[in-house]
Amino acid sequence: MDATKGNIYAILNGNKQFLIPVYQRYYSWELEQCSRLWNDIVDMQKKNKVGHFVGSIVNIAEQAMPTGVQKYMIIDGQQRLTTLSLLLIALRDYAEAHPEDGTINARRIDNMLLKNEYEDGDERYKLLLTETDRDLLISLVEKKPISNPGLSRILSNYNFFAGKIADMELQPKDVYEAIGKLQIVNITLDRNVDDAQAIFESLNSTGKELSESDLIRNYVLMGLEPVEQRYVYEHMWRPMELLFDYEKQDSVMDRFFRDYLTMKTTRIPKIDRVYEGFKAYHLNCEFATIRELCADLLTYATYYTNMVFRRSDNAVLKSLYSDIGDLRMEVAFPFLLKVHNDCAEGVITEDNLVEIIKMCISYVFRRSICDIPTNSLNKTFATLRNEIKSDDYMNSIKAFFVLRDDYKEFPDDEKFEKAFVTRDIYNMRSRNFILSRLENYGNKAPIIIENYTIEHIMPQNSNPRDEWKKMLGDNWREVQKTYLHTIGNLTLTAYNSEMSDNPFMIKMEMEGGFKESALRLNAYLIKLTEWNEAHIKERAQQLAEKAEKIWAYPEITDAELAPYQVEEKPAQKYTIDSYDINAFTKTLFDMLDRRICNLSPNVKREFKKLYIAYKLDTNFVDIVVQKQRLRISLNMRFTEIHDPKGICRDVTGLGRWGNGDVEVFFEHTSEIDDVMELIEQSYNKQAEE
Template sequence: MDARKANIYKFLSGDKQYIIPVYQRIYSWEIEECKRLWFDIVDMQKKNKNGHFVGSIVSITENDSPSDMSKFTIIDGQQRITTLMLLLLALRDYAFIHREEKSINWKKINNSFLKNPDEDDDSQYKLLLTETDKDILISLIEKRPIDENLNSRLISNYNYFFSNIKNMDLSLQDIYEAIGKLQIVNINLDRTSDEPQVIFESLNSTGKELSESDLIRNFVLMGLDNKQQKDIYKNIWRPMEQLFRYEKQTLLMDRFFRDYLTMKLARIPKLDKIYEEFKMYTNNCEFSTLEDLCKDLYMYARYYTNMIFEQGTNKNLINLYKEIKYLKMEVAFPFLLKIHYDFERNLINEDELVSIIKLCISYVFRRNICDIPTNSLNKTFATLKNEINVDDYINSIKAFFILKDDYKIFPNDEKFSSALKVKDIYHMRIRNYILSSLENFNNKAPINIENYTIEHIMPQTKNLSNVWKKELGKNYETVQKKYLHTIGNLTLTAYNSEMSNKSFSEKMEMNGGFKESALRLNSYVVKQNEWNEKIIKERASILVEKALLIWKYPIIERNILVKYKNDDKQQMYGIDSYDFNKTTKMLFDKLNMRIMNLSSEVRREFKKLYIAYKLDTNFADIVVQKNRLRISVNMKFNEVIDEYNICKDVTNLGRWGNGDVELFLEDICDVDKVMDIIRQSFNKQL
């Protein structure tokens, strides 16, 4: 390794070329980074500073060049060197336009820092980027026309620098001089003795510069020889990257790799450990070559991007992907990847694939309506693939859902119906999804709900008219409060503002009123002569019956379910296994909710003698006692910060539960104090 300090002009001058290898990410600096660089340049020059350090550039010397030109592969620092090239390009072009001023020599910038004038073809360029970036940078250097609609950070950052140069914060001579003061550390590696991957990881150990997907790409491609790198990148990796849209490519690819690993491992990698988990996975995965692994990634990336972008060739699947997006069902992606793969392998047919996706949608939706916490869903879907019996594919999934209880329960028709009738639908994020689904169910000419607004048939105003008060009866205030935002009182209209607080008969007869409505949601409404509690409840029942057909509960023959129930390896205990009284149940419900809300990663397990809360292992356990809860916290006693002096050292005393710390909850007012201790144990496992 050879490390030397240099200024930018020295780094670029001479017959040399810097090459960005295919495993590096595309140019990704935003305007913000360019603003900081420009500010540093202006500040340095106005304050007459001698220099400014902009970072290091790490490269490997390539020895296979047939010419005398030196070639270097950059493994770290491509973002800053590319940005500096854009700045020089903007300076050159502005100087060329105003060449009569002769303040700086644009030809010198071009022939000393942007190009190698004595070379041909690609060798004539000081910097070669990858893929599309390469063509765009060359077009800028050669002043070729570029498509105005092309979305590229290279172009936007070049335009930013050109605009600032034009504003003349500094003279051209000052800018040229300031760029020459920019200092770097040029680190050149010896391919025979240095380990580029190890050095690369150490330079990016903070994870601030590169995303998890960037690190994975570098890891996969850096270890291959040049030919393999180019072949796999061109034919597999780059096509996979292009599946993810430009604007959110990095974010979505990070999520994809996490969901891919979750699907493969049946456990969820931590957000900042995706790269590390991927490396460990490659050591023990089913693929004998990196090429086969990349092909597998590409295949699953197709399923993934079809779902997130609601695309594909199958209209039924596209509509389901839209529902998944409405419900924000990203937690189900690992399992959905698995079933798409099995569909492509012909383990299930299209109808079965559709029915499984619908079942997952129903599971998530019914739980939402029944106000069941969502923080266990990611674990449920992460492990669901383990429950699949390939010889009885559909029934095994149905049985899994039916046999779930407590916080993983699939609400049955009775629970779902009861909850939906009284649910405040209007203030739900998915209210449009609900009303649209009810309107368009089995409708061959579905409407676009965006052309309508939600109408409260019984109006929202607190100052109800005398007509409404009479229609709703003497308990009109109670009726309005109870049913105002529920499904029985909500519909769609294109005349919301016109209807306003009008009476029911006026809403019925007015121009564009209910009588003229062709919406299915209004088919019951138009038959009514009045609007009151009884009718709202009747309409709610009608709509809920339709909802049961849309968001179905799994049905399976009893003898088949019994087989899965007998084979079920779930825990033997549930919430009813403990001797709660009114006080302890109230305390438990409050504390349980607070613990489960710590993170979606928290798992709860019912043991014979206590209730366990886990991440990797138990961080807290609850024992139900006569009039209080005893909590064991899995920490050493001397580790706990006990501000309220509520903890007891039970080291070696032999208690049910885990850890050396014990405390009690006897009064609901003390929940915050208890949670302060539990949170310490929880954080210790993060």
């Protein structure tokens, strides 16, 4: 490794070329970063500072040639190198447009800092970007017309610098001088000695933070030989990025990698730890080569982007993808990736795929109507693939859903209907989704929900007109409070402002009123002359019956379900009195038990033979009753616990009752808050996963 401190002029001067490898991300600096650089230049020059450090450039020198251009492959620093090149192009263009200025040598900038004067082809340019940006930068260097600039950051940042130079906040010669004062550490690695990947990971860039996808791309492609690197990039990686419209949607690609890893491993990495999870997966995955791994990624990325961006030639699938997006049920993607691949490989039919997606949508939707907490859904869908029986594919999935109980349950028709007619639909995030699906179910000419607004048939006004009070009856306040935002009182209209809180018959007879409406949601209203509690309940019941068909419960016979029903053997029942507990430890236990159970209604307590377990999906804390204290096991790695009081013990690898590598004792009631702070860490870890 050779590290030298210098400036951009020293780095670019000479017969040399800096190449951005295919695994590097596209140019991504925005005006914010450019503005910061410009302000540093202005501040440095106005305060007459001798220099300003702007970061490092890390590169690998290609094999030296006795003649010709010495090439360097950029590992880190392309953002600042590209940005400084854009600033130099803007300075050169100013000098050429204003020859009377005479303080800047445009030819010097052109031939020493932007081009290799005596070279041809690509070797003519000091800086070659990746294919996404290469032609545009060359066009700026060569002053060629740009026919289709689009939303390029290259062009917008060049225009930013050109505008700043033209504004004369600094004299152009001062800008040129200040650029020379910008200090850069140029680090050149030896390919045979230095670990470029390790160095890349350790760099702390002051520019725009790399996304998880950026890090994964570098990890996958950096170690390949040039020919294989280009093949994998051009045939697999770049097509995958294009599926995501990656330059604008890098966060979507980050989520894809998380869901891909979840599907493959059934473990859910945190979104900011996806890169680490990917490296661990790669070391133990089934693929012998990077090419095979990237081919698999491209396959699943196709399924993923079809769902996210609602792409399909199958109209039914496309509509279901819209439902997934509208319900924001990305939590199901790991499982849906699996079934899409099984469909592509002929394990299931496209009709099966449609049925499974509908089942997942119904599961998520019914639970939301029944107000069942959603924090278990990610683990439910992460592990669902393990429940699939290849010889009974569809029934195994249906059985899984039907047999869930407690906080994982799939609400049946009775529970769903009861919640649907009483739920405050109006204040749900999915209210437009619900009303549009009710309206469009079985409709060959579906409406566009955006053309309508939601109308309360019985108005929201807390002091409605006398006609409404009379129609609703003496208990009109209670009727309004109970049913105002429920499905029975909601509809769609294009005339919301005109309807306002008018009496029911005016809403019915007015131009564009209910009687003239072609919407199916308003069909029940047309025959009425009044609107009261009975009609709200009757209409709600009708809509609930339709909702049961739209978001259906899985159909499976008792015979088909039987193989999946485990006959439970009567288990020995334990209680707190099953343990050797005394009055003091009982006081400690009651205090701690109450606090743990209050963490969430989803916490389940089980009295085991040797300890008491508290769990969400799995145990997060176990309690062993001892003579004068409680021994507590936290289901975490010892390195994960934050223990400011130093009261935890590392029991990794030691035999013990309970789960986890962290042990703490509860010996006095005064310790309750400290102990609970530790328990909450284990609870939060499992809840977040």
